[in-house]
Amino acid sequence: MPEESVAEISREEISGPEAFQRNVIEPCQPVILRKGCADWPAHRVATKSDRDLREYLCAFDNGQPAMAFVGDTSIAARYHYGSHRDGFNFECETMAIGPALDRIAQCAENPSLGSVYLGSLPAEVHLPGFAEENVLPLVPPTARPRVWIGNASTVACHYDTFDNVACVVAGRRTFTLFPPEAVSDLYVGPIDHTMAGQPVSLATGSSREDPQYPRFEAIRDRALVVELEPGDALYLPKLWWHQVEAQGDLNLLVNYWWDAFAAGPDAPFTTMMLAMIAIAERPAPERAAWRAFFDHYVFRPNGHPLAHLPAEQHGILGPLDKGNYGRIRAMVMQLLRGS
Structure with a gap:
């Protein structure tokens, strides 16, 4: 298992993409990039108010429909499987970014309406022009940004098969991390019946000493917990497990996926x-x-x-x-x- 804490560096400590590759990516360990996206126009707008951020995003919205997860109050904004794991505890609705932002604002004003969450939306498809105004020069140009928008929520512990830089634009984020070698103790769900593409841990978030997940107790308290403020970013290597908790009435995260070590198209x-x-x-x-x-x-x-x-x-x-x-x-x- 990893050390007790995640390394931190500031944006000023990275001279460019080559240094980022050498000092951050090649060790294959998570790294917090403090103020990694603090210079973005989207972040500066978000520091004013949620309304300003909604207006900023709507200016890019081209009306392209997206899939939104909609949960009622009973799930406490924790998006996961249903009680029998043959379904999920949320509904899926199709809506464009603008109407989705309106629903998110309504849920924030009236928590009895539940919560709304949109994830992994390609910025160039749904918000053309956003990527050109909000640039992360540390990642290769082929790594295209995706946006994640919603109310306060918890996304189930999962892994990615690509390297990942997650930029917290608005709202705070708590990442709970486990290394790849924890896979056998996380009680992972099916590969082909998932909420959003990747298998998730069934044990993460369970009650202590749950008899269904005895091996998880050995690693439960060894998780790495990363607290990110708006403007911060996190580098996550491939296959690192992460549960993501978003805090705030309106949250915006932008991430980049790419394979930093690919020699060709085969994964x-x-x-x-x-x-x-x-x-x-x-x-x-x-x-x-x-x-x-x-x-x-x-x-x-x-x-x-x-x-x-x-x-x-x-x-x-x-x-x-x-x-x-x-x-x-x-x-x-x-x-x-x-x-």
């Missing part, structure tokens, strides 16, 4: 899914044998698998950027075709 998650159908139900001794080969060739705890040979004899196990990515990919595609 590690895709590889894992293929491994599940190829390996997961084989006998335990054979799985152990394949684990040894994965360790040797993929995870490489003892270094490069051909370190005992000169580099010019490494063949397709040489550097991927020397043409070997394409060679291995062609071999894989040929194998998948059965030829």
